[in-house]
Amino acid sequence: MKWRALLGFIIVGLVLAYFPELRDMLGYPRYVLTFMYFAFFWTSLATSWNILTGYSGYFSFGHGAFYGVGVYTTAAIVTKTELPFLLTLPLAGVLASLLGLTVGFVVFRLPQLRGELFALLTLAVEFVVAAILFNLVDGGYGLSIGRVPYPDFLGDFSEMMFRLGLLIALLTVFAAYLVHHSRLGRGLFAIHDDEAVAEGLGVPTFRYKMMALGLSTFFAGLAGGLHAVQLSYVDIGGVFKLTVPLFVILMSLLGGRRHWLGPLIGAVIIHTFNDAFSDTRFQLLNDVATGGLLIAIILFMPEGIYERLRQRLIPAATLALLVVVIQALAIGGRITVQFAVMLLFVIALLMIPQRFYDTVIGRFVPSFESVKAKIRSGAEE
Amino acid sequence: MLTCHNVIKDFGGVRALAGVTITVHEGEIVGLVGPNGSGKSTLINNITGLTVPTAGGIQFLGQEIAGNPPHRINHMGIARTYQIPRPFSTMTVRENVEISALFGMTQGISQKEAKQQAIEWLDFTGLSSYANLPVTKLNLHQRKFLELSRALATKPSLLLLDEVMAGLNPSEIDESVKMIRKVHSSGVTIVIVEHLMRVVTSLSTRMVVLDQGRVIAEGLPETVMKDPLVVGAYLGKDYA
Amino acid sequence: MQLFIQSLLSGILIGGLYGIIAVGMTLNWGIMRVINLAHFSLTFLAAYITYQFSTVTGADPFLSLFITLPLFFVIGLVMQWFFETFQIEGFVSLLVTFGLFAIFESIMREIWTADLRTLPLDIVPYRVESFWIGPYALRKPQVGVFVAAIIVSAATWVFLNRTYIGKALRAISQDRVVAGAFGVNHRQLALLLGGMMGVYAAIAGAFIAVLFVLRPDGTVDFIGVIFAVVMLGGLGNTVGAFGAGVIIGVAQSLTSATIGPGFSPLVTFSLLILVLLFKPEGLFGRSATS
Numbered sequence: 001m002k003w004r005a006l007l008g009f010i011i012v013g014l015v016l017a018y019f020p021e022l023r024d025m026l027g028y029p030r031y032v033l034t035f036m037y038f039a040f041f042w043t044s045l046a047t048s049w050n051i052l053t054g055y056s057g058y059f060s061f062g063h064g065a066f067y068g069v070g071v072y073t074t075a076a077i078v079t080k081t082e083l084p085f086l087l088t089l090p091l092a093g094v095l096a097s098l099l100g101l102t103v104g105f106v107v108f109r110l111p112q113l114r115g116e117l118f119a120l121l122t123l124a125v126e127f128v129v130a131a132i133l134f135n136l137v138d139g140g141y142g143l144s145i146g147r148v149p150y151p152d153f154l155g156d157f158s159e160m161m162f163r164l165g166l167l168i169a170l171l172t173v174f175a176a177y178l179v180h181h182s183r184l185g186r187g188l189f190a191i192h193d194d195e196a197v198a199e200g201l202g203v204p205t206f207r208y209k210m211m212a213l214g215l216s217t218f219f220a221g222l223a224g225g226l227h228a229v230q231l232s233y234v235d236i237g238g239v240f241k242l243t244v245p246l247f248v249i250l251m252s253l254l255g256g257r258r259h260w261l262g263p264l265i266g267a268v269i270i271h272t273f274n275d276a277f278s279d280t281r282f283q284l285l286n287d288v289a290t291g292g293l294l295i296a297i298i299l300f301m302p303e304g305i306y307e308r309l310r311q312r313l314i315p316a317a318t319l320a321l322l323v324v325v326i327q328a329l330a331i332g333g334r335i336t337v338q339f340a341v342m343l344l345f346v347i348a349l350l351m352i353p354q355r356f357y358d359t360v361i362g363r364f365v366p367s368f369e370s371v372k373a374k375i376r377s378g379a380e381e
Numbered sequence: 382m383l384t385c386h387n388v389i390k391d392f393g394g395v396r397a398l399a400g401v402t403i404t405v406h407e408g409e410i411v412g413l414v415g416p417n418g419s420g421k422s423t424l425i426n427n428i429t430g431l432t433v434p435t436a437g438g439i440q441f442l443g444q445e446i447a448g449n450p451p452h453r454i455n456h457m458g459i460a461r462t463y464q465i466p467r468p469f470s471t472m473t474v475r476e477n478v479e480i481s482a483l484f485g486m487t488q489g490i491s492q493k494e495a496k497q498q499a500i501e502w503l504d505f506t507g508l509s510s511y512a513n514l515p516v517t518k519l520n521l522h523q524r525k526f527l528e529l530s531r532a533l534a535t536k537p538s539l540l541l542l543d544e545v546m547a548g549l550n551p552s553e554i555d556e557s558v559k560m561i562r563k564v565h566s567s568g569v570t571i572v573i574v575e576h577l578m579r580v581v582t583s584l585s586t587r588m589v590v591l592d593q594g595r596v597i598a599e600g601l602p603e604t605v606m607k608d609p610l611v612v613g614a615y616l617g618k619d620y621a
Numbered sequence: 622m623q624l625f626i627q628s629l630l631s632g633i634l635i636g637g638l639y640g641i642i643a644v645g646m647t648l649n650w651g652i653m654r655v656i657n658l659a660h661f662s663l664t665f666l667a668a669y670i671t672y673q674f675s676t677v678t679g680a681d682p683f684l685s686l687f688i689t690l691p692l693f694f695v696i697g698l699v700m701q702w703f704f705e706t707f708q709i710e711g712f713v714s715l716l717v718t719f720g721l722f723a724i725f726e727s728i729m730r731e732i733w734t735a736d737l738r739t740l741p742l743d744i745v746p747y748r749v750e751s752f753w754i755g756p757y758a759l760r761k762p763q764v765g766v767f768v769a770a771i772i773v774s775a776a777t778w779v780f781l782n783r784t785y786i787g788k789a790l791r792a793i794s795q796d797r798v799v800a801g802a803f804g805v806n807h808r809q810l811a812l813l814l815g816g817m818m819g820v821y822a823a824i825a826g827a828f829i830a831v832l833f834v835l836r837p838d839g840t841v842d843f844i845g846v847i848f849a850v851v852m853l854g855g856l857g858n859t860v861g862a863f864g865a866g867v868i869i870g871v872a873q874s875l876t877s878a879t880i881g882p883g884f885s886p887l888v889t890f891s892l893l894i895l896v897l898l899f900k901p902e903g904l905f906g907r908s909a910t911s
């Protein structure tokens with residue numbers, strides 16, 4: 001099963017890696033590559049966050065700290081030494097991971113530090129790291145990276161970012177997949193539900209939490225290292241903004257924390273929204289909607305899209321198709337905006353409270369699961 | 382097999398265990414009884430490592446275990462049930478048991494084997510028809526049996542049962558008595574905490590009575606129940 | 622030495638401001654179990670409204686309290702109504718108010734832009750004036766905020782400990798179900814408390830408008846400080862919040878004076894981490910209650 005999955009990931013990776021080559025043939029504009037790089041970036045960040053938080057329930061508000069360490073590792077080395085930037089990426093991951101493990105080593109021994117106290121503590125870690133880097137590395141002037149040399153086979157800059165971003169996202173999601181399906185994942189789910197009971201039934205909780213945190217922070221650092229090059233100029237205020245924790249939380253909650261695909265779904269959706277409504281006219285609306293969406297998800301769809309979609313696949317797909325067709329025929333406009341509008345409709349459908357849905361829509365439209373079951377029983381007869 | 386030596390446990394100002402010394406031999410069913418608040422659950426918590434004794438030692442199979450992390454104690458062969466069931470609430474019934482099969486004594490089994498074993502243990506406790514339901518669908522008596530399946534799935538050599546029968550009806554109690562006998566005859570040593578005297582006295586090979594964190598009597602069920610100290614502890618001094 | 626005492630004094634005074642903001646946080650968390658990140662936003666919103674009021678009318682910023690106090694009482698009440706209706710508390714409240722926090726910040730950025738804003742000196746000449754004790758200067762607005770903090774935390778203490786409503790609130794913080802059984806109307810009290818939070822925000826906001834340069838993301842500078850104060854003071858402990866505010870204020874200004882201003886957030890957040898790790902119940906114990 002794991003080998004099949006690995007093969008699947010490799011195939012998806014190869015197909016996507018070929019995407020830049022097809023630009024002439026498909027005729028899409030260049031910004032699509034950058035758009036997709038950002039989708040990969042957010043996928044890596046959200047998925048890495050979810051390896052700890054989604055699986056074990058330890059809710060971190062400080063993921064930006066580890067991402068930031070990654071950004072600053074690459075930025076500092078590239079600006080101050082001759083080292084090729086590709087080599088700094090693993091280092092960025094390792095340093096972020098070391099920081100994570102140090103925090104975990106202290107925090108995970110203290111049983112009272114769960115829930116909101118853990119969240120606060122990780123938030124404080126983010127600010128401490130920002131303050132340390134500000135004084136030791138940044139000095140208040142920021143670091144200017146500019147263009148970095150890299151091997152030719154990676155293509156031009158946006159192609160290179162696309163490919164490397166894709167690679168990191170694939171690695172992260174594959175790690176999340178492996179954890180989800182391994183002993184580690186099972187143990188983390190048990191910790192999520194009741195840590196003391198899990199420990200009593202033989203789950204080495206401390207070690208497992210450390211492993212989850214180590215992996216989670218490694219991939220955050222890796223993604224951060226690459227993102228330094230994309231940003232090209234980094235400063236403390238920008239890198240350690242609260243938007244990073246806000247977005248990874250939002251993305252994972254939206255997509256669903258219980259499944260390895262959840263954060264990916266959330267990252268793609270939120271990134272699409274941000275891109276589609278990035279026009280300054282919509283800035284306020286977009287920001288308000290971001291915060292509002294977080295609240296709405298918590299109140300009306302705490303289990304996230306992935307779970308809801310399984311139950312409401314048929315109406316959701318129908319609605320999506322309808323919206324796409326109407327837009328294509330009657331309205332038009334930028335393709336990412338059309339995509340975003342379609343997503344908005346689907347999310348609205350998914351957010352309808354279960355009770356209400358059951359009495360109104362569920363009565364007429366069977367769930368996907370029940371259709372599957374019917375087909376299966378029909379085949380047996 | 383298990384020796385508690387002068388175990389003391391304080392909670393702030395409250396002394397829940399005031400120097401408990403108990404030995405459990407291999408093959409026994411020890412009935413651990415005592416009035417409410419006498420420290421039975423606290424003793425189990427200390428043996429399984431959920432809490433660490435304030436003072437005193439606990440040896441299992443010749444090794445000191447007090448202060449060890451609970452998962453290591455579990456891997457040495459001790460499992461317990463909770464007085465108030467604490468299932469993993471987002472999992473199905475089978476997944477609950479899989480966790481302990483996967484992580485208990487026989488480590489390193491594959492997830493497939495763990496699933497197989499989980500199904501077997503659910504068969505044993507009569508829960509197999511609920512295997513794929515979320516645990517939230519279970520009633521109290523089923524949750525207690527789930528506790529038992531989970532503990533058994535870790536393959537313990539010593540099983541600590543904290544009031545598995547409280548709140549069950551007579552036929553369910555008979556069922557669980559049979560089950561415990563079966564577990565015992567498969568070679569598991571058992572310590573059973575129970576308020577139902579009829580059940581404990583019939584099940585246990587030896588009894589230990591706790592009162593206010595102290596052992597006040599110990600011995601064969603018939604003799605212990607006649608001990609004036611025990612009668613006094615349960616009914617008040619006047620009856621002694 | 623003189624520098625040391627000078628920064629000690631201004632640290633103590635500015636600690637008063639932290640105390641006022643923290644009292645709101647600590648009550649909301651300790652009694653209603655709502656960890657309200659939006660409290661920072663409300664405080665800054667009040668500061669901006671104070672600023673706007675003064676620059677438009679040319680009047681003293683503290684006169685704006687006639688507007689902001691009732692306005693924020695209502696805002697706080699509405700917010701608490703929202704928390705009550707959806708039963709938002711504990712960890713979930715941290716997430717929900719994180720969302721509110723983001724919304725408020727973008728609204729403030731939209732209205733007042735990301736530019737830095739300060740009240741002009743001809744409106745608040747006393748901003749740069751000081752009382753002098755020998756060689757030591759006590760800045761007037763800082764003295765003001767310190768006095769206000771003493772009044773606020775003393776009044777809150779009396780309210781909680783000496784009035785019937787206050788006692789009912791404390792009963793809720795100990796055990797909601799039992800308190801309900803004794804006829805304590807949880808909902809009305811919660812709304813009242815929400816309104817009080819708004820009042821604290823309005824008061825703190827007025828002083829922030831006078832003391833600081835305003836920017837929409839200035840809230841971030843306060844998050845660590847205030848959480849450190851709340852944790853150090855003990856959840857729900859209003860007098861503790863004031864004491865802890867002073868401690869943190871002193872720690873900050875001494876760091877700024879001796880090592881450099883860049884290190885002041887480092888010290889605050891490290892303090893917060895240390896408190897969380899080693900003394901989560903706070904220096905002064907948890908109590909709106911005991």
Ligand SMILES: Nc1ncnc2c1ncn2[C@@H]1O[C@H](COP(=O)(O)OP(=O)(O)OP(=O)(O)O)[C@@H](O)[C@H]1O
Pocket residue numbers: 392395396397415416417418419420421422423424464
């Ligand atoms: N975590 C704790 N904190 C404070 N006191 C505790 C704690 N756990 C147990 N106690 C106290 O220790 C004493 C023993 O409690 P314990 O639960 O062990 O009794 P028990 O014999 O299991 O009673 P029961 O038959 O009601 O289950 C009681 O006085 C109880 O209040």
Ligand SMILES: [Mg+2]
Pocket residue numbers: 421422423464543
């Ligand atoms: Mg008990």
